[in-house]
Amino acid sequence: MTTAPRTRLTPDGRRSQLLDLGVRLFARRPLHEVSIDLLAEKAGISRGLLYHYFGNLVGFQEAVVRRAAADLVARTAPPAEGTAVERLLASVGAYVEFVDENYEGYLSLVAGAKSGNETMRRVYDEARAALTDRIFESDTDNLVPDTPAARLLVRGWSALAEEMVLAWKDTPADDRIARDELLAAITGALPALVTALP
Amino acid sequence: MTTAPRTRLTPDGRRSQLLDLGVRLFARRPLHEVSIDLLAEKAGISRGLLYHYFGNLVGFQEAVVRRAAADLVARTAPPAEGTAVERLLASVGAYVEFVDENYEGYLSLVAGAKSGNETMRRVYDEARAALTDRIFESDTDNLVPDTPAARLLVRGWSALAEEMVLAWKDTPADDRIARDELLAAITGALPALVTALP
Numbered sequence: 001m002t003t004a005p006r007t008r009l010t011p012d013g014r015r016s017q018l019l020d021l022g023v024r025l026f027a028r029r030p031l032h033e034v035s036i037d038l039l040a041e042k043a044g045i046s047r048g049l050l051y052h053y054f055g056n057l058v059g060f061q062e063a064v065v066r067r068a069a070a071d072l073v074a075r076t077a078p079p080a081e082g083t084a085v086e087r088l089l090a091s092v093g094a095y096v097e098f099v100d101e102n103y104e105g106y107l108s109l110v111a112g113a114k115s116g117n118e119t120m121r122r123v124y125d126e127a128r129a130a131l132t133d134r135i136f137e138s139d140t141d142n143l144v145p146d147t148p149a150a151r152l153l154v155r156g157w158s159a160l161a162e163e164m165v166l167a168w169k170d171t172p173a174d175d176r177i178a179r180d181e182l183l184a185a186i187t188g189a190l191p192a193l194v195t196a197l198p
Numbered sequence: 199m200t201t202a203p204r205t206r207l208t209p210d211g212r213r214s215q216l217l218d219l220g221v222r223l224f225a226r227r228p229l230h231e232v233s234i235d236l237l238a239e240k241a242g243i244s245r246g247l248l249y250h251y252f253g254n255l256v257g258f259q260e261a262v263v264r265r266a267a268a269d270l271v272a273r274t275a276p277p278a279e280g281t282a283v284e285r286l287l288a289s290v291g292a293y294v295e296f297v298d299e300n301y302e303g304y305l306s307l308v309a310g311a312k313s314g315n316e317t318m319r320r321v322y323d324e325a326r327a328a329l330t331d332r333i334f335e336s337d338t339d340n341l342v343p344d345t346p347a348a349r350l351l352v353r354g355w356s357a358l359a360e361e362m363v364l365a366w367k368d369t370p371a372d373d374r375i376a377r378d379e380l381l382a383a384i385t386g387a388l389p390a391l392v393t394a395l396p
Contacts, residue, residue: 198386
């Protein structure tokens with residue numbers, strides 16, 4: 001046997017497995033629809049066991065959002081090789097893929113963050129900061145100077161990227177530009193913006 | 199006498215005056231704090247009279263948000279004279295000034311729009327569309343080609359502008375870049391982005 005049967009999972013392993021399921025559910029619906037009832041039904045276990053692992057509904061939903069944000073940060077990590085622009089393109093590609101696959105959940109995270117939910121705002125801000133800080137940390141080609149104006153500009157660029165991906169995703173497939181064109185526009189935007197800095 | 203006494207105002211004039219007061223209150227606090235009670239107190243009139251003019255609280259708040267959004271669109275109208283970049287700079291300057299003066303209300307409009315309040319979303323989307331459509335309508339210098347990719351890019355640029363202004367405003371005055379530098383970065387971003395389009 002190469003895999004242990006489900007019943008042999010440790011409590012941590014079981015919790016993690018349930019969280020994965022929660023993240024998959026969150027991909028296709030807003031957070032408020034990811035309920036204990038739904039998860040219990042999909043996982044085929046009792047509601048009581050879920051409360052045992054996550055305390056309460058808010059605890060469970062927070063854990064799901066944190067895991068989803070951590071997935072986003074991990075998946076968009078730039079590759080070790082290549083020029084700064086090539087690595088940026090790879091990151092942007094992974095970002096677009098993530099939003100594409102987790103559209104409903106991502107929209108709901110943005111909504112929660114902007115509407116003043118403190119936990120959602122913190123998770124969202126931390127994920128965005130991880131994505132933008134990375135631009136400066138992995139910038140071996142000095143694509144972006146590390147100045148206050150450039151830091152602000154990179155923040156603006158991440159908002160531009162998010163807006164363009166969400167608007168693209170919200171447009172019927174026949175009416176929108178090709179995915180490669182979208183990636184090239186977002187990736188090319190960053191060095192262009194830096195060049196235009198006063 | 200050059201101005202009519204307050205009691206001589208027509209019902210429309212009185213309603214408009216109350217709306218102006220509502221917009222001023224909305225500038226410095228989130229929408230949910232702009233209540234009938236607060237307005238009645240500030241205007242020195244009865245709650246009943248306010249219900250007479252606006253129907254109910256939601257009707258009043260919608261009217262305030264619509265008036266504020268219309269103010270934003272009107273104030274940021276580009277001047278008739280000048281190059282495309284000069285006119286864009288004037289618009290961006292008026293936008294930054296508006297957000298600066300109406301920070302709390304503006305944040306609350308963004309929050310309402312993103313969190314799924316249908317009215318707030320529509321008012322916000324219409325205002326943003328008015329601002330971005332204008333780029334194409336008043337673009338006598340062909341700063342931006344009218345293509346699907348460029349339309350998407352201008353939408354991204356407006357998100358960049360909003361993010362940069364809100365982040366700038368959220369930074370203590372001593373730690374942030376000068377206002378002129380902010381305006382130059384946002385204005386210069388648009389032609390730079392267009393140049394980088396694939």
